[in-house]
Amino acid sequence: MDRERHDVLDELQRDPYPHYDRARRAEGLTRVPELDAWLVARDADVREVLRRPDDFSSANSLRPDVMPSPAALAVLGGGFGGRPVVVTTDGDRHQRLRAPIVRALSPARVAAVLPYAAERAAALVDTFVKDGRVELMSAYAQRLPGDVVGRIVGLDPVDVPGVVHGGHRAEELLFRPLAEDEQIAAAEDVVAMQRTLDRYVRERHAHPREDLATEITAQVTEGSEGSEGELALEHRHEAVSHLQNLLIAGHLTTTALIGTTVLHLLRHRRQWELLCAEPGRIPAAVEEAARYDTALQGFRRLTTCPVTLAGTELPAGEAVFVAFGGANRDPARHPRPDEFDITRTPERHLAFGFGAHGCPGAQLAREQLRLTLEELTRRLPGLRLAVDHPVSMRPTMIHRSPYRLHLTW
Numbered sequence: 001m002d003r004e005r006h007d008v009l010d011e012l013q014r015d016p017y018p019h020y021d022r023a024r025r026a027e028g029l030t031r032v033p034e035l036d037a038w039l040v041a042r043d044a045d046v047r048e049v050l051r052r053p054d055d056f057s058s059a060n061s062l063r064p065d066v067m068p069s070p071a072a073l074a075v076l077g078g079g080f081g082g083r084p085v086v087v088t089t090d091g092d093r094h095q096r097l098r099a100p101i102v103r104a105l106s107p108a109r110v111a112a113v114l115p116y117a118a119e120r121a122a123a124l125v126d127t128f129v130k131d132g133r134v135e136l137m138s139a140y141a142q143r144l145p146g147d148v149v150g151r152i153v154g155l156d157p158v159d160v161p162g163v164v165h166g167g168h169r170a171e172e173l174l175f176r177p178l179a180e181d182e183q184i185a186a187a188e189d190v191v192a193m194q195r196t197l198d199r200y201v202r203e204r205h206a207h208p209r210e211d212l213a214t215e216i217t218a219q220v221t222e223g224s225e226g227s228e229g230e231l232a233l234e235h236r237h238e239a240v241s242h243l244q245n246l247l248i249a250g251h252l253t254t255t256a257l258i259g260t261t262v263l264h265l266l267r268h269r270r271q272w273e274l275l276c277a278e279p280g281r282i283p284a285a286v287e288e289a290a291r292y293d294t295a296l297q298g299f300r301r302l303t304t305c306p307v308t309l310a311g312t313e314l315p316a317g318e319a320v321f322v323a324f325g326g327a328n329r330d331p332a333r334h335p336r337p338d339e340f341d342i343t344r345t346p347e348r349h350l351a352f353g354f355g356a357h358g359c360p361g362a363q364l365a366r367e368q369l370r371l372t373l374e375e376l377t378r379r380l381p382g383l384r385l386a387v388d389h390p391v392s393m394r395p396t397m398i399h400r401s402p403y404r405l406h407l408t409w
């Protein structure tokens with residue numbers, strides 16, 4: 001995609017809400033050229049797509065906005081991955097890939113990681129609590145989720161920063177228009193992350209442990225001959241693909257939601273003060289933030305057969321953009337949808353999707369948000385947005401958040 005077309009897409013991504021609004025009011029579905037897809041923005045229509053995974057395939061859900069240059073692709077060719085993963089598969093194969101992830105993120109396993117998450121949240125706040133100001137994205141929001149999902153996967157804490165960095169770079173490479181040398185540098189960082197993950201895959205194959213890296217490695221070799229010996233190259237590619245996808249799904253999204261949640265609470269000062277006075281409202285505040293400025297705004301689906309959706313007839317092979325963020329602002333489901341109000345009577349939102357691909361990490365994400373708000377309201381009730389740093393949103397449909405969040409107290 002050239003830069004000019006990308007600028008138009010950026011505009012939509014920085015503020016997609018007027019586009020959803022128009023699409024919800026229009027008859028049927030609206031074709032949006034910037035998204036190269038039909039926009040599905042009503043709550044009922046989004047639910048219908050999610051209820052019909054056989055008719056709406058996930059094969060194109062991770063379609064990049066930018067195709068890397070041949071030189072960057074050559075660098076990536078020296079790494080691992082590129083195989084179908086849980087978010088991009090359908091049917092039985094999808095179920096098989098999803099099973100170990102659901103097990104690893106069960107309520108009991110999430111409960112078991114919470115003491116570590118609480119300790120990390122407190123330790124990160126300790127690093128800036130005496131400073132009177134902080135840039136929250138880099139000092140906290142980009143750090144806690146990687147530590148926590150890294151723990152579940154079984155990463156050594158020293159490897160977490162490199163793996164988190166590689167995830168950010170993968171997103172940049174595939175979704176931002178970068179200059180040639182920047183693309184190559186980003187591809188090198190991605191490959192470095194993949195090599196680290198491959199090391200885990202080989203180690204866990206040789207010496208299984210109780211962690212998700214072991215379960216994913218075991219899952220890709222299930223039923224294959226000679227899986228006791230050295231791991232076949234194809235299995236290494238597959239396992240690294242799954243781990244990379246899971247780590248990115250786990251940390252970038254949660255980072256984004258921490259940023260937008262704190263941003264909107266501080267923009268609505270009275271609600272922040274209410275939360276400080278009544279921390280029992282924290283879970284409701286998390287749900288409202290997840291609804292109001294959904295981190296994962298939407299994913300694509302591909303029609304597998306001729307379908308009619310909202311009265312629009314689509315042939316097989318059409319792309320639809322399923323806007324969780326649009327559904328979450330639908331007045332038919334959420335009265336006064338454009339108001340951020342942590343005291344509203346909650347309706348079921350779609351920030352974590354639902355159905356066959358519904359987010360298996362939702363509980364883990366919610367707990368990290370809860371811990372974060374407990375720490376910040378208790379220790380820094382005087383938090384404010386720094387007036388000398390206006391907030392701007394990152395242009396992205398998959399990790400909606402402020403670029404930076406400068407706070408003072």
Ligand code: HEM
Nearest residue numbers: 086087249250253254257295296351352353357359361365
């Ligand atoms: C605020 C944080 C998060 C948000 C907003 C979020 C949102 C979502 C959404 C909307 C989906 C559905 C995608 C679809 O229908 O195609 C999804 C899927 C997924 N999420 Fe999350 N997620 C978050 C955190 C996490 C965490 C912490 C993990 C893991 C540690 C995780 C792992 C996954 C995985 C593996 C899938 C794919 C499931 C499948 O395709 O079957 N997510 N997420």
